Amino acid sequence: MKTWSEAAVIQPLASKIITNSIERGRISHAYLLQGERGTGKDAIAILLAKSVFCQNRSGPDPCQVCHACKRIESGNHPDVHWIEPDGQSIRKEQIEHLQKEFMYSGLESDRKFYVIKGAETLTQNAANRILKFLEEPGRETTAVMLTENSQAVISTIRSRCQVIDLKPLHPEAFQEQLVEHGINRPTAVLLSALTNNLDEAIAWSEDDWFAQARKRMIQLIEIITANPDELFLFLHHEWLPHFKERSQQEQGLDLLVLAFKDILYCHIGKDEDLIIFSKGDEKLENLVMFFSQEKLLDILNRLLDAKRKLKQNVNPALVMEQLTVQIQG
Template sequence: MKTWSDIAKVQPLASKVIINSMKKGRVSHAYLLQGERGTGKEAIARLIAKGLFCEDKQGVEPCHTCNACKRIDSRNHPDVHWIEPEGQSIKIEQIKNLQKEFTYSGVESNQKVYIIVGADTLTLNAANRILKFLEEPSKKTTAIMLTENSQAIIPTIRSRCQVIDLQPLNPSHFQQQLIDAGVQEKSAKLLSSLTNNFDEAIAWNEDEWFATARKLMVQLVEVFADQPDDAYLFIHNHWVTNFKERKEQEQGLDLLLLAFKDILYFHIGNEDRLIVFTPGDERLEKLGMYFSQEKLVDILHHLLQAKQKLKQNVNPTLVMEQLTLQIQR
């Protein structure tokens, strides 16, 4: 999604609100863009920034080819500042550095923009510090805050922003986009259940690590059913060594969620909703005989708890060990 026309196709309401503001010359001093991954938050943030700096706009549509537009795309524009989490959070030192930058005049104009990616990860001190910008906005300063978890944004920040809700993308439409790009239908179905980001889905589809992750996910589910006493060893010998980074660990749990949901769908006769397995798969029938509906609901609950623990920075190996014991019970 590179133009407002692209955004309008998937986020018609959000694009209409922002475009109308731009036409009237009333760009908000602070936006909070909230929506799932892949719904266009960063694309919208870039377009707002381009709209303020573009040297050759056509109406509200930036040219995308001028020096300013190119530098915004490459994150090298001196008056457009990007703030992203360092580790698991955005720290107060990052906000202090931003404040220092804003004490200087704009390099090429008096306009300044700062874009905070993952605004829900602001530490409490950092969030309180950012309030100074929001409470005393300069006419030439625009804040754009992006979040997947709007509930984690403190109320004092929310109340000072124009909140833009982004709607989830249509999974079937996204799945067809992937198929049109050459992704096999089964893989497209799986990828569209894990992400709404086209570039990310294509990268995963071509990544050997992701192919290995899919195999390990199915193998682990089968180990739980066929050799439950070996599950703990499988976690340490195969799972932990493959899922090393936090994003990979979260993705591993997402894959397990899809697999166990498939077994539950098999139980209740919703085989048209299968993602990991296919109707008539002997492995699915065998897993359906081993796991009861009651047990599957319990496992899905524990998987969601495990995902939450990862977000709370609990040791990932400990999370998987606990999950394994819970599934074995």
């Protein structure tokens, strides 16, 4: 994403709002970009930073070749700061470090620019500290908060930001992009259900970890239905060691959601919408016999609740143990 015209193809409304601000010289002191994974939050933040610091900007578009643009692209601009979750959350100490950085004047300009990734993971203390920036913004300071769920960001932060919603990409168009990059269609359909980020999808398609994740997801469902006595052993020896990071744990739950949706779709005759399984798959037919429609709806709600618990930093092992017991019950 090198220009705002390119950004507008993916996120037309967000691009229009931001470019209007740039052209009028009224860039907001704080933006809150809300959108699912892969909707372009990081790319828009980078493009905005370049537009702010570019030495040869043409209209709203950065030149991409000046010293400032190149340093922002490489992540090495001294006046552009990125804060990301340290483990499961963004901690007070990270914001304190940012505050110290802001005590010094800009090294290459009079401006400061910072991005908070995963703004919903700010601890209470960290959120209170970041409010100081938002309540008393520096004249040349721009903040960009990125989140998958703005409702999980405390209201005092939301109220001080210009909230911009990023729309999900059209899945069929994205699938065609993946096929053009050499990914077979069934895998493209699965990837498009998990992410809208082209680079991320291609990387997953080439990563043995992802293939093994899909395999373990199928194994977990089979053990729940056929060998429940082996469930906890499988969880602690196969599932949890494979899904170590929070993003991986969430992806494991996303795969389970897709699988149980397939079973439900087969129940109600929507075989054309299958993602994990294929039409006529014997495993799928057995699972349709095992789970009732009522039970499948309950499982899907339990899976969404498990995802919420992970975001609230509940122990992943406890989340999975409770979830599998609920699926069995």
